[in-house]
Each structure stands twice: as structure tokens, then as C-alpha cells.
Amino acid sequence: MAAPDHGSGSRRFGVAPGALPLVGHAWELLRDPLAFAARLPSYGDLVEVRLGPARAYVPCHPELLSRVLRDGRTFDKGGPFYDRARGVLGGGVGTCRDAEHRRQRRLLQPAFSAAHLERYSAVMAAQFTALSEGWRDGQVIDAYPVLYEAAMRTVLGSLFATRAGTAAVETVHRSVETILDHLFRRMFLPGPLQRVPTAANRRFDAELDALNRSVAAVIADYRRAGEDHGDLLSTMLATRRQDDGGLSDTEIAEQVLTMLVAGGDPVASTLSWALWLLAGHPAAAERIRRESETVLGGQPVRGTDAERLGYTGRVVTETLRLYPPGWLFTRVTSAPVELAGRTLPAGATVLFMAPVLHRQAALYPEPRRFDPDRWLPERAAGLPHGAFAAFGGGARQCLGNAYATIEAVLALSIILGRWKVRCAAGTDARPAAMATNLRPRRLLLRLTRVPAAEPPTPSPPGRTT
Numbered sequence: 001m002a003a004p005d006h007g008s009g010s011r012r013f014g015v016a017p018g019a020l021p022l023v024g025h026a027w028e029l030l031r032d033p034l035a036f037a038a039r040l041p042s043y044g045d046l047v048e049v050r051l052g053p054a055r056a057y058v059p060c061h062p063e064l065l066s067r068v069l070r071d072g073r074t075f076d077k078g079g080p081f082y083d084r085a086r087g088v089l090g091g092g093v094g095t096c097r098d099a100e101h102r103r104q105r106r107l108l109q110p111a112f113s114a115a116h117l118e119r120y121s122a123v124m125a126a127q128f129t130a131l132s133e134g135w136r137d138g139q140v141i142d143a144y145p146v147l148y149e150a151a152m153r154t155v156l157g158s159l160f161a162t163r164a165g166t167a168a169v170e171t172v173h174r175s176v177e178t179i180l181d182h183l184f185r186r187m188f189l190p191g192p193l194q195r196v197p198t199a200a201n202r203r204f205d206a207e208l209d210a211l212n213r214s215v216a217a218v219i220a221d222y223r224r225a226g227e228d229h230g231d232l233l234s235t236m237l238a239t240r241r242q243d244d245g246g247l248s249d250t251e252i253a254e255q256v257l258t259m260l261v262a263g264g265d266p267v268a269s270t271l272s273w274a275l276w277l278l279a280g281h282p283a284a285a286e287r288i289r290r291e292s293e294t295v296l297g298g299q300p301v302r303g304t305d306a307e308r309l310g311y312t313g314r315v316v317t318e319t320l321r322l323y324p325p326g327w328l329f330t331r332v333t334s335a336p337v338e339l340a341g342r343t344l345p346a347g348a349t350v351l352f353m354a355p356v357l358h359r360q361a362a363l364y365p366e367p368r369r370f371d372p373d374r375w376l377p378e379r380a381a382g383l384p385h386g387a388f389a390a391f392g393g394g395a396r397q398c399l400g401n402a403y404a405t406i407e408a409v410l411a412l413s414i415i416l417g418r419w420k421v422r423c424a425a426g427t428d429a430r431p432a433a434m435a436t437n438l439r440p441r442r443l444l445l446r447l448t449r450v451p452a453a454e455p456p457t458p459s460p461p462g463r464t465t
């Protein structure tokens, strides 16, 4: 049988030069992922790179990436990275194979309905309001850790609405920290070494156990109470009432871990990069402040406010273009397939790297420039499908994309409505490439309080700056 053709037409295949003995391009990739990504398209539309001794293929053309992301059966989640992530996180919706994915996604999708998002946005607003009200004028904050804590508490509050702060949920929180710490190491550690009973490995196994026991305790508690709290856990438990079999307790524990790992880090990274960009672009920060005053001014924040914070939304999208936290994901071909005129064998690794698309001058004029208004509908209309891939695409597109966007928009509006931010000495904004995200190495921000606004005048619906 002929291999299916995926855009072989006029697309060019190329090989990235400069692979080092033993490590290939891995060192360059980890040292400066954005510079590496920006170079790749000059070698072709599909580019072969080396990760250690193994070959991998990077789609650098939006059409090719779209095809890879949309054909989850041929380009399945797998390979050493996902196999190891599965060893840590289990086979939840983010790590499972294509054959299992449709069922899990269908069961989880209702937890991200508009009505649920509205409830989660109350948690988001409460977390980021409390955070920004706790700061003092002139204070210097280490941004990533505090934003991470607020993002993590937001996911915990969305998962376990009425049990947030209880001992079981605090154990879940603490365990996820340790698990995340180890995830990156485990992803790169040769398989046999992961089972050596070092102190770190033992601690990791103990935390995974503690997390599973705590989630089981919260599930038992929810069952006894038999209530729908309108949160993520209630929606997962409600799947059990469906005829075709819902999520088992073990599967629910895996989804909880998936949401916590997928939902904290990337939001904190996005907010850190956004604040860093805004510290260097005070006029954009001032536009956000004015928009915040007009739209939110003194009123309780609602999820639907995010739609009316149009400029802030464009800042979030532009931040995700320049610094997509999900910078590297893998797929493995389940059968031979033709891509850009090459036949990739079954088992070939394909790398999905959003920064490769996001920094191409052919797609984004002056690609290094921070220009939120490039996302005005009339200017963004001509972008080809697949050109913006911060949330992935196809059936595996980020399940939390609307959640994350609302959270980032509300958080920026709340923070910049109250504070002016400037970078303080000691900031090192070079990107640190982690397993689950790309974040600034150290972002220290000096805060200056914005003088209190005049009493608000209600704005007409749909108004943006």
C-alpha cells in the first residue's frame, strides 16, 4: 500500500547542519531554543534534526504542521518523551494514545463549557486580586514563583471548588510540586536509572503515592456528599452515570494530575513573559491599565469581561506568539507516511515546535517586534491555518485554551490595573527550556502603585480601547 501523501507537493525537505557527535542538535536546542527554532525554516519546510543519535523531523511550514496535528492516527502521541511522561503522569487525556483519546476527551469536554468557565473565572479573579492586593508599593517580586502559585491555586480551586485548602488538597498541591521537579529529570534519564532507589527517586515515588491517596480521599468525600459542585471533579464523577462507562477512580486521579501539570506552569510562563514585555513597553501597559479601568473599574470581575478586554487579549496572543510555553512536543508515526516528498518510516519522531512558525518573517512581518495589534481581526485575517500553534491543533488541541486565555487576560487586567511594572536588577530573561514550558530564567519586577481611579463610569458592552 502506498504511504499517504501529506503535503509533499512543492514543500522542501532539508537537513539542519551542525549536528555534534553524540548529542546532535540537543545541546543547541536546550541552550537557546528560540534561536534554534528561528533558524530551522531556512533549511526547508520539513527539516531533519538529530537528538542524540536519533533523527527527528520538524515541520516548519504551517500546512505541514496542520496536517501532522490533524492526523492523530498517523502522527500519534508516543516516543520516548511521551512514554516517560506516561510513566509519571499516567495515561490521562494529554498523554494517552490516539485510540484511547476520543473517549477521554468526550468525557472531559463538558468540564470546559461556557457555564463552567464562568465559574472558574470567579476563582481566577479571586486568586489574582488577592495576589496583587498583597503587594506593597516599591516592592520587588520574583515573578514566576508567585504567578505559578496563583495559577496552581486557580486550577486547584477549579478542580475542587469546595475542598480547596483542605489537608487532602494541600497534599495534592505539595505532591505536584515534587512530581513536576522530577518530571524533567525523568524525561532525560535513561530508563533503568529511573528505577534505581536513590533518595530523589524514593521521594518521587512517595509523593506520587501521596497524591493518588489524597485524590482518592477527595473522590470518596465527593461521593458521600453526592453533590454537584459545578467544578472539574464533579464533572468527571458525573461521567460515571453514563451508559457507556465513564472515568474510573484511577483515570480520574490521572486527569487531576494532568490538569495540574498542564494548567499551572504554562499560565505562569505566559504571565511572566507578558509582564516582562510590558515592563519594556510602558505604552502598552498603560493601554491595558486604561482598558482595565473602563471594563473592570471597581466592579466584581466576571469571565465574560475577558471578551471585552480586547487589547489585553491581543497582548496575551502576541506573548504566546513570541514565547509559546509549550515549545516542544513529539509525535511518532504509526505507519510509513509521505511528508514534503520524503517517506518517513513507521516509528519516526516528528517534533511539534510552535516557535518555528511563530518567528517567521513570511508569516509575521518584523517577527521579533512586540506588536499586539497585529492580532486585530483585519490584520490577522490573512494568516494561514497552522501559523499560530501555541495551543496546538486538531483533536489534541489544548483542552484548557479558553480557560488559559480568560485567566491570562483577567490576571493581566487585574495586575496592571493596580501596578506599574519595571524590571529590577538581577533579571535574566533568557528563556529556560523546561519539560512543560519555556519561562524566563529570573524575572524580578519592581512595582509602583497606580493612583486610585476616579469612581467608575459603566462602559457600554463590547467596548475596547
Ligand code: HEM
Pocket (backbone or CB within 6 Å): 093, 094, 095, 105, 155, 258, 259, 262, 263, 264, 266, 267, 270, 320, 324, 325, 326, 329, 330, 352, 389, 390, 391, 392, 393, 395, 396, 397, 398, 399, 400, 401, 403, 404, 405
Ligand atoms: C497559556 C497556557 C497554556 C498553553 C500555552 C497550553 C498549551 C498546550 C498545547 C500546545 C497542548 C497540545 C500538546 C500537543 O499537541 O502535544 C496542550 C494540551 C493540553 N492542555 Fe494546555 N496549555 C495551556 C493551559 C492549559 C490549562 C490552563 C489547562 C487545564 C486547566 C490545560 C490543559 C491541557 C490538556 C488537558 C491538554 C491535552 C489535550 C488533549 O490531548 O486532548 N492547558 N496545551
